[in-house]
Amino acid sequence: MFEFSQVANATNNFSDGNKLDTTRGASLHWNKRRHIIDGIAQGLLYLHKHSRLRVIHRDLKASNILLDDNMGPKISDFGLARIFGSNETHANTSRVVGTHGYMAPEYASEGLFSIKSDVFSFGVLLLEIITGKRNTGFYQSGNFPNLIGYAWLLWKEGKWLEVVDPCLDVQHHNVEMMRFINVALMCVQDNAIDRPTMTEVISLLNESTSLPEPKQPAYFNISLESNGKCLIEFEKSYSINDVTNSPPKGR
Numbered sequence: 693m694f695e696f697s698q699v700a701n702a703t704n705n706f707s708d709g710n711k712l713d714t715t716r717g718a719s720l721h722w723n724k725r726r727h728i729i730d731g732i733a734q735g736l737l738y739l740h741k742h743s744r745l746r747v748i749h750r751d752l753k754a755s756n757i758l759l760d761d762n763m764g765p766k767i768s769d770f771g772l773a774r775i776f777g778s779n780e781t782h783a784n785t786s787r788v789v790g791t792h793g794y795m796a797p798e799y800a801s802e803g804l805f806s807i808k809s810d811v812f813s814f815g816v817l818l819l820e821i822i823t824g825k826r827n828t829g830f831y832q833s834g835n836f837p838n839l840i841g842y843a844w845l846l847w848k849e850g851k852w853l854e855v856v857d858p859c860l861d862v863q864h865h866n867v868e869m870m871r872f873i874n875v876a877l878m879c880v881q882d883n884a885i886d887r888p889t890m891t892e893v894i895s896l897l898n899e900s901t902s903l904p905e906p907k908q909p910a911y912f913n914i915s916l917e918s919n920g921k922c923l924i925e926f927e928k929s930y931s932i933n934d935v936t937n938s939p940p941k942g943r
Contacts, residue, residue: 722865724763725821729872731765732757733897736814737890739767740807746776748805752813753794754820774805782806793828793838797910798884808884811893812910815879819843822872824857840880840909847877847906872897877906 739747749756751772758766772789785803788795796812798804816827819839827839843855852873856862862869875896881887886907888896896903 720859722860722869725860726868726872727763728757728759728765729818729821729897730894732767732814732817733890733894735765735767736810737894740810740890746807748774748776748807749810749813750774750799750805751790751794752810752817753791754817754826757817791828793826796884797882804884806884807889808887811879811887811890812884814890814893815876815887816840818872818876818879819855822857822860822869822876823855824859843873844877844906844909847873871903874903874906877909878904880909881907882910883907 736749736752739749747770749767749770749772751769752767756767756769758768760766774783776783783805785805788800788803790799792800794813794816796805796809799809816839820826823839823843825839843852846852846854852870853862853866855873856869860869875888875893878896879887879893
C-alpha cells in the first residue's frame with residue numbers, strides 16, 4: 693500500500709509552479725483517476741451511511757488515502773474521527789484539529805462538523821485529482837489564494853478546461869471531466885446546507901442528467917504567522933443552522 697500523495701510526488705506535480713511532469717504524469721490517465729475517485733466516494737459513503745456506527749473522518753486528505761497495487765483506494769488514519777449516534781447530524785468542538793486546506797470553513801472557524809465537513813474535504817480531493825495540483829500548495833493568483841478559488845474563477849468564466857491536468861485526454865473525456873468539476877465545486881460550496889451528501893455525490897458523478905450550478909465556494913486566506921501557526925481568514929461567519937443534511941436544489 694502507498695499514499696496517493698506519493699503517487700503525486702512520483703509524477704512531480706507538486707514542484708515549483710505546480711507543473712506536472714508530462715512524461716510520468718500521463719501514467720495516471722483519466723480512467724485510473726476516476727477509479728480512485730469512485731473508491732474514495734464509496735468508502736466515505738460507507739462511513740457515513742452503511743457502517744454499523746456513523747463515522748465522521750474529519751481529516752480526509754491525500755496523504756490519508758492508501759492505494760493498493762490496482763490503484764484501489766482505502767481511507768486511512770481515523771485518529772481524529774468522531775462517531776455519531778443514529779439521531780446525530782452535527783456536533784461542535786472548541787478544539788479544531790485537521791489539515792488546513794481540507795477543513796470545511798464552518799469547522800475551521802467555529803468548530804462545527806458533520807458529514808458535510810467530510811464532503812467538503814472530498815471536494816478538495818476531487819479537484820486535486822482532476823487538476824494534478826495541491827490545494828494547500830497552490831500559488832496565489834489575484835484574490836484566489838488556493839486551488840478552490842482558482843477553479844471557481846475559471847468555471848464561472850467558462851474556462852474549466854484550463855483547470856484539468858494537461859496530461860489527461862480531455863478530448864475523449866471532456867463531458868465527464870466537466871461533470872466531475874461541477875460536483876467538486878458543489879462539495880466545496882460556502883454553506884454546508886448547499887453541499888450534497890455522499891449518496892448524492894455518487895449519484896451525481898454517475899448520472900447523465902443536468903447538474904445544479906454550484907454556488908460560491910468558501911474563500912479563505914491562509915498565511916503563516918511568526919510563531920509558525922496558520923492564520924485563516926474567512927469572508928463570512930457560520931451558524932449551527934448552516935450544518936444540515938439537506939440535499940442540493942436543482943436548477
